[in-house]
Amino acid sequence: MRTVLTVLRKDLLLELRTFETLPAMILFSVSTFVVFHFALDQSTIAGQLAAGVLTATLLFAGLLGVNRLFVAEREQGGFDGFLLAPVDRSALLVAKAAALFIFLVVLEVVALPAFALLLLGPSLGPPLGGVVVLLVLADLALAVIGTLVSAIAIRTRARDLIGPIIALPLLIPALIATAEGAGPLLAVHGHTFPEGRWLLILALYDLVFALLAYAVFDFLLED
Amino acid sequence: MTVFAVAPALPLHTAGKYVAAAYIVFVVLILVYVAIMAVRLRRTERGLAQLRDEVAAREADRADERDLEEVA
Amino acid sequence: MSSYSRGLRGLTIATVATIAAALALVFFYAPLDADQGFIQKIFYVHVPLAIVSLCGFVLGGLFAVGHLRTGDRRWDMRSYVAIHMSLIFTVGGLITGSIWAKASWGHWWEWSDPTLVSYLIVFLLYATYQPLRFSIEDPERQARYASVFAVVAGAFVPMNFIAVRLSQGFVHPRVLTLTGGRLPGSMQLTFGISLLGIALLFATLWKYELAAKSTRMQLRRLRRAVLGEDAVRPLGRSAAPS
Numbered sequence: 001m002r003t004v005l006t007v008l009r010k011d012l013l014l015e016l017r018t019f020e021t022l023p024a025m026i027l028f029s030v031s032t033f034v035v036f037h038f039a040l041d042q043s044t045i046a047g048q049l050a051a052g053v054l055t056a057t058l059l060f061a062g063l064l065g066v067n068r069l070f071v072a073e074r075e076q077g078g079f080d081g082f083l084l085a086p087v088d089r090s091a092l093l094v095a096k097a098a099a100l101f102i103f104l105v106v107l108e109v110v111a112l113p114a115f116a117l118l119l120l121g122p123s124l125g126p127p128l129g130g131v132v133v134l135l136v137l138a139d140l141a142l143a144v145i146g147t148l149v150s151a152i153a154i155r156t157r158a159r160d161l162i163g164p165i166i167a168l169p170l171l172i173p174a175l176i177a178t179a180e181g182a183g184p185l186l187a188v189h190g191h192t193f194p195e196g197r198w199l200l201i202l203a204l205y206d207l208v209f210a211l212l213a214y215a216v217f218d219f220l221l222e223d
Numbered sequence: 224m225t226v227f228a229v230a231p232a233l234p235l236h237t238a239g240k241y242v243a244a245a246y247i248v249f250v251v252l253i254l255v256y257v258a259i260m261a262v263r264l265r266r267t268e269r270g271l272a273q274l275r276d277e278v279a280a281r282e283a284d285r286a287d288e289r290d291l292e293e294v295a
Numbered sequence: 296m297s298s299y300s301r302g303l304r305g306l307t308i309a310t311v312a313t314i315a316a317a318l319a320l321v322f323f324y325a326p327l328d329a330d331q332g333f334i335q336k337i338f339y340v341h342v343p344l345a346i347v348s349l350c351g352f353v354l355g356g357l358f359a360v361g362h363l364r365t366g367d368r369r370w371d372m373r374s375y376v377a378i379h380m381s382l383i384f385t386v387g388g389l390i391t392g393s394i395w396a397k398a399s400w401g402h403w404w405e406w407s408d409p410t411l412v413s414y415l416i417v418f419l420l421y422a423t424y425q426p427l428r429f430s431i432e433d434p435e436r437q438a439r440y441a442s443v444f445a446v447v448a449g450a451f452v453p454m455n456f457i458a459v460r461l462s463q464g465f466v467h468p469r470v471l472t473l474t475g476g477r478l479p480g481s482m483q484l485t486f487g488i489s490l491l492g493i494a495l496l497f498a499t500l501w502k503y504e505l506a507a508k509s510t511r512m513q514l515r516r517l518r519r520a521v522l523g524e525d526a527v528r529p530l531g532r533s534a535a536p537s
Contacts, residue, residue: 162426165426242333261406277521
């Protein structure tokens with residue numbers, strides 16, 4: 001547990017000092033909203049369309065963060081240092097996933113109001129709680145799968161390319177559940193809380209992938 | 224209670240074309256695969272022949288050296 | 296290690312016989328479907344291809360587990376060939392599925408068919424397997440990372456189908472199967488033989504490819520033993536534990 005917190009603190013401090021990843025993710029999502037405005041030729045969107053645009057944008061911004069996750073470790077020998085230390089190797093997985101999760105949450109704190117301002121027709125106030133719950137579960141999926149894929153991709157030659165193409169199919173079921181769950185919430189006079197079905201799918205997906213990642217992560221660190 | 228379908232020959236209306244296309248895709252995939260394997264097999268056989276020739280050449284060299292030594 | 300070629304001839308003969316029998320059954324025995332007519336015959340090649348390819352992916356994952364647990368690279372080779380073969384079968388399944396969709400509904404793709412959509416997603420995932428493998432230079436690490444991928448992806452296959460199907464609950468999905476519930480006995484028999492034929496085909500080609508790989512490997516070892524290290528050119532893209 002202490003290892004996890006130490007590594008996590010290091011990553012958060014690093015981000016605070018260098019501001020490499022988060023601003024890029026935020027800028028990317030806001031720019032993407034602008035692109036969507038022109039691509040769809042609409043001033044406001046609602047319902048399923050809005051849910052789709054929001055989910056897709058957050059997904060792609062998240063993938064940007066995924067690419068950067070292990071860069072410091074690779075470039076400065078952090079992997080070797082970690083392997084030499086007498087700690088549980090899966091702690092690296094938990095710490096990195098936690099860091100990515102925090103980045104995603106911060107991203108959404110900025111991106112969601114931006115979305116409400118720029119593109120969303122109906123007010124975000126009433127369904128906000130439901131949207132937040134959905135996004136938290138989706139962020140968990142993105143964090144776990146993103147960390148796993150990043151760890152795989154970081155040792156390959158084409159790392160920035162390999163990461164997203166592996167992550168996207170793996171994330172599609174989570175994406176489906178998030179977008180379908182958010183659709184009724186973002187509609188005009190929509191619901192305020194998503195259907196239990198989508199939350200269940202997301203929660204199960206998170207659980208299964210978390211266990212799977214925990215089981216295989218050790219094999220990625222061996223050298 | 225066997226029911227035998229009418230007309231085994233492929234009818235040439237539209238439905239037949241689609242069914243034929245599907246089965247042709249299946250056959251073509253298999254044949255392409257077999258062809259690729261045949262190419263690889265030829266390459267392996269060539270490698271084997273090369274190896275055999277190299278070994279024979281080395282045997283011949285060694286035999287020559289032995290002859291030379293006996294004389295000396 | 297060249298035990299892969301043992302029994303290969305018998306297996307091939309069984310495969311040819313079964314596929315021939317299946318084709319005969321499809322075109323001479325199975326009755327015409329009431330709804331779809333002659334078009335339904337595609338069912339006997341599309342569905343077995345899809346089922347066998349999906350099982351092949353899961354099998355690849357199981358072989359990969361064997362590799363991760365024992366460290367023996369031969370398991371990795373078996374996993375690689377199984378996944379490689381399944382990918383080819385998946386292409387066949389997607390194309391035949393698309394042809395069936397065009398014949399049934401008039402367009403080449405149908406988003407409201409959950410099975411076909413899940414199948415596409417699985418294909419997109421496994422299409423990244425070879426790019427991943429061959430972008431890792433160290434052969435030991437390549438095998439290990441590929442196995443991790445195979446295990447995760449293998450677990451993903453059933454999860455994906457469940458998730459997509461759950462998400463289609465309310466919309467009436469158009470499904471590429473036979474409408475009208477249970478298959479009559481004659482169709483069941485035809486389907487069973489077709490499925491068996493394609494499964495045997497998978498097994499035959501899998502063995503065949505492994506025999507070829509293993510022979511190539513032994514040739515390299517022989518070259519190295521007889522002619523020395525320099526005579527052996529480094530392998531390009533290969534999953535064989537040279």
